[in-house]
Amino acid sequence: MDALSWGEIILRTLGQFTPVWIAIIATFALSITFKRRLGLYGKLFDSPIGMVGFALVMFWVFTGVFGGAFDLITTHDVLDQSASMKNKGPGTPYTKLMGEVAEGAYPYYLLGGDNLGRDVFSRMVVGAWEVIKIAPFASLFAFMVGITLGLPAGYYGGRLDTFLSFLANLILAFPVILLFYLLVTPEIVLTGIPVYMAAVLFIFPIIFLVLLWNSRFHTQPATRNLYVGVTLVVGLWLYAGIAWNADPLGLVSFPPNLLVVFVAVVFVNSPTVFRIVRGLTMDIKTRDYVAAAQTRGEGPWYIMLWEILPNVRGPLLVDFCLRIGYTTILLGTLGFFGLGLSPESPDWGSTINEGRKLLSLYLHPALPPAFALLSLVLGLNLLADGLREESLRD
Amino acid sequence: MSMFILRRLGVMILTALCLTFVVFFLTNLYPNLEKLAKTQGNFRMTDEEVASYLGRNGYLEPLPVKYGQWMGALPGWTTQAEDGTLRGRCIEPGTPPKDTPRFCGILQGDWGYSTVFKKDVGEIIGEKLALTGRLMFWVMLLMVPSALILGVMAGMREGSRTDRTLSTLAITTTATPEYVSGVLFIAVFASTAVGLKWFKGTATSAMENPTFENFFLPVLTIALYGMGYIARMTRASMAEVMTAQYIRTARLKGVSFPNIVMKHALRNALIAPFTVIMLQFPWLLNGVVIVETLFNYKGFGWTLVQAASNNDIELLLAVSVVSVVVVLVTQLISDIGYVYLNPRISVT
Numbered sequence: 001m002d003a004l005s006w007g008e009i010i011l012r013t014l015g016q017f018t019p020v021w022i023a024i025i026a027t028f029a030l031s032i033t034f035k036r037r038l039g040l041y042g043k044l045f046d047s048p049i050g051m052v053g054f055a056l057v058m059f060w061v062f063t064g065v066f067g068g069a070f071d072l073i074t075t076h077d078v079l080d081q082s083a084s085m086k087n088k089g090p091g092t093p094y095t096k097l098m099g100e101v102a103e104g105a106y107p108y109y110l111l112g113g114d115n116l117g118r119d120v121f122s123r124m125v126v127g128a129w130e131v132i133k134i135a136p137f138a139s140l141f142a143f144m145v146g147i148t149l150g151l152p153a154g155y156y157g158g159r160l161d162t163f164l165s166f167l168a169n170l171i172l173a174f175p176v177i178l179l180f181y182l183l184v185t186p187e188i189v190l191t192g193i194p195v196y197m198a199a200v201l202f203i204f205p206i207i208f209l210v211l212l213w214n215s216r217f218h219t220q221p222a223t224r225n226l227y228v229g230v231t232l233v234v235g236l237w238l239y240a241g242i243a244w245n246a247d248p249l250g251l252v253s254f255p256p257n258l259l260v261v262f263v264a265v266v267f268v269n270s271p272t273v274f275r276i277v278r279g280l281t282m283d284i285k286t287r288d289y290v291a292a293a294q295t296r297g298e299g300p301w302y303i304m305l306w307e308i309l310p311n312v313r314g315p316l317l318v319d320f321c322l323r324i325g326y327t328t329i330l331l332g333t334l335g336f337f338g339l340g341l342s343p344e345s346p347d348w349g350s351t352i353n354e355g356r357k358l359l360s361l362y363l364h365p366a367l368p369p370a371f372a373l374l375s376l377v378l379g380l381n382l383l384a385d386g387l388r389e390e391s392l393r394d
Numbered sequence: 395m396s397m398f399i400l401r402r403l404g405v406m407i408l409t410a411l412c413l414t415f416v417v418f419f420l421t422n423l424y425p426n427l428e429k430l431a432k433t434q435g436n437f438r439m440t441d442e443e444v445a446s447y448l449g450r451n452g453y454l455e456p457l458p459v460k461y462g463q464w465m466g467a468l469p470g471w472t473t474q475a476e477d478g479t480l481r482g483r484c485i486e487p488g489t490p491p492k493d494t495p496r497f498c499g500i501l502q503g504d505w506g507y508s509t510v511f512k513k514d515v516g517e518i519i520g521e522k523l524a525l526t527g528r529l530m531f532w533v534m535l536l537m538v539p540s541a542l543i544l545g546v547m548a549g550m551r552e553g554s555r556t557d558r559t560l561s562t563l564a565i566t567t568t569a570t571p572e573y574v575s576g577v578l579f580i581a582v583f584a585s586t587a588v589g590l591k592w593f594k595g596t597a598t599s600a601m602e603n604p605t606f607e608n609f610f611l612p613v614l615t616i617a618l619y620g621m622g623y624i625a626r627m628t629r630a631s632m633a634e635v636m637t638a639q640y641i642r643t644a645r646l647k648g649v650s651f652p653n654i655v656m657k658h659a660l661r662n663a664l665i666a667p668f669t670v671i672m673l674q675f676p677w678l679l680n681g682v683v684i685v686e687t688l689f690n691y692k693g694f695g696w697t698l699v700q701a702a703s704n705n706d707i708e709l710l711l712a713v714s715v716v717s718v719v720v721v722l723v724t725q726l727i728s729d730i731g732y733v734y735l736n737p738r739i740s741v742t
Binding site for chain 1: 405408409412413417420421423424425426428429561562565566568569570571573574576577578580581584585586588595676679680683684687688695698699702703705710713714717718721722
């Protein structure tokens with residue numbers, strides 16, 4: 001068999017992404033049809049920059065979900081090595097040095113093979129899943145921590161604010177990479193420090209939700225008890241499973257090396273969120289509607305969570321998009337320095353790091369993950385820009 | 395003003411103390427010490443051998459005591475070996491124990507001894523900082539003017555086609571982390587396979603003899619990531635200034651557009667970017683670590699990676715002290731500078 005020409009490679013690659021194209025077109029068609037009823041999300045489709053960003057982000061989200069979770073887009077197994085495919089260029093027919101090529105295997109390495117003879121294309125696709133699995137949730141947790149601490153710091157001020165701001169600045173003064181090198185090593189995992197940090201950081205979403213329901217419904221004990229009860233049961237069950245790996249039902253667990261990465265990323269991100277929320281709260285708390293709520297006799301947490309927080313959702317939403325992008329960069333940095341994730345892991349940072357070592361001879365193993373990471377982060381930045389523009393408009 | 399600076403200095407020292415203690419605590423955890431002992435001795439040491447090595451070298455004393463010794467507030471450890479020779483933190487090989495000082499730590503100007511490089515930490519840090527300083531100098535020289543020009547050009551006519559193009563460009567550079575742009579640059583400009591071969595893909599030779607050929611790519615890689623952010627801040631501040639009343643007055647008076655931008659708008663528009671540029675230093679530090687690893691330029695960032703991956707405690711502490719001081723001093727300068735540049739803000 002001959003190697004594919006560049007035109008054929010492009011056509012076949014695009015063809016491989018068919019489920020993603022269908023999903024994106026469906027999303028856009030539905031969203032544009034109903035955009036007047038969808039609030040801020042619908043308004044996004046008025047801004048060309050926002051749409052481009054959203055399309056890029058959704059491309060990688062669908063790629064990650066279809067490719068990583070459902071195995072639809074990938075052409076070969078990400079760990080499958082073939083000695084005769086080492087460093088072969090894009091479009092090389094799939095052969096094996098030992099044994100026969102399995103029946104029905106995809107006949108080409110679309111984007112070539114890396115220095116262990118693994119398929120670059122499939123690794124790039126599954127790399128998207130590695131990011132989609134961690135980045136949004138890590139950002140969400142960082143936001144929960146930042147909001148739960150930033151609101152009272154900005155609202156009460158005083159000693160509490162001084163203390164929390166000092167802590168936040170302390171973490172921010174650390175060079176991120178030094179922090180990663182100190183936290184994300186097998187030796188630190190042995191000491192159990194990441195588990196304790198997870199135990200502290202993961203309790204915040206539960207605190208946040210309990211405060212949220214309690215402050216809103218404390219006048220209707222029946223509703224309050226229901227919401228708080230459900231939150232506590234589900235939250236503590238997940239908490240025991242994820243942070244302590246001690247789920248009584250044995251359903252929820254979290255691989256320890258992934259937990260370190262997750263904790264490190266949340267830890268690095270939350271002080272910045274804290275500072276943003278604190279600043280916004282200090283600004284909003286002088287507004288008349290806050291004074292009105294105080295005069296009505298509302299509790300401080302009701303004012304913070306139901307008066308101030310909804311009014312800062314615009315800037316926070318924009319920052320959330322940017323933060324997912326930043327988290328993606330951080331995950332890539334971890335992979336680039338070979339920290340945390342296993343060396344075989346197909347995440348983009350590790351593949352870039354592996355590819356760069358042979359960069360002067362072979363370009364194809366390093367470039368696809370580099371472009372993938374670039375386009376996802378760019379998409380998130382453009383999306384944030386579109387959201388900012390649209391949320392400023394109303 | 396002097397009260398403000400004094401208070402900030404106090405907070406700075408407190409922060410530096412807390413941070414070094416955290417680094418100290420994490421590097422002195424037993425698994426880390428065990429790794430250190432095994433890399434220093436050999437990898438097949440038994441647990442007892444590890445413990446005796448650590449005890450002999452003063453690693454097993456209580457944490458606050460060790461921290462005090464490192465600071466120079468407590469006398470350094472000494473142990474008597476079996477053959478009667480005295481070993482100690484402050485004892486240099488070759489000098490008789492009587493002549494050695496009791497205290498040796500940061501307060502006495504002794505940064506300790508690097509277990510990886512087998513040299514005095516102070517010496518290593520000085521040498522590496524000079525190398526990184528050179529890198530940073532060129533980064534600043536490239537980044538700041540181009541970012542300001544980009545931002546001013548984009549912000550002077552908000553919403554125009556130039557603005558759209560330049561803003562998208564700025565967003566793209568902020569979305570490209572150094573390890574991506576570095577790899578792309580090496581692929582395009584330095585690869586022997588298909589590249590243009592304009593520049594060199596490693597900067598190792600730039601340590602002795604920096605030339606445009608071997609130094610431009612690392613400088614560009616770091617500069618590009620920070621540039622987009624500064625440019626966007628400049629653009630926002632410029633766009634805001636351009637809508638101000640006095641600019642409208644100037645236009646109505648018939649002042650030419652270049653004159654308005656250069657004489658009236660620019661000075662006010664550059665206050666905000668100044669703060670941003672100063673606060674970019676901690677970010678640049680990250681970029682430096684990545685780029686020095688990528689281009690094999692053995693400066694401060696490269697040293698950080700070496701120290702951290704080998705658990706070289708005293709070198710790592712010195713590295714963190716230096717980087718923390720850099721971060722905090724730039725924050726202080728940015729606060730003070732902001733007050734000087736903007737008479738509407740007062741610190742008291």
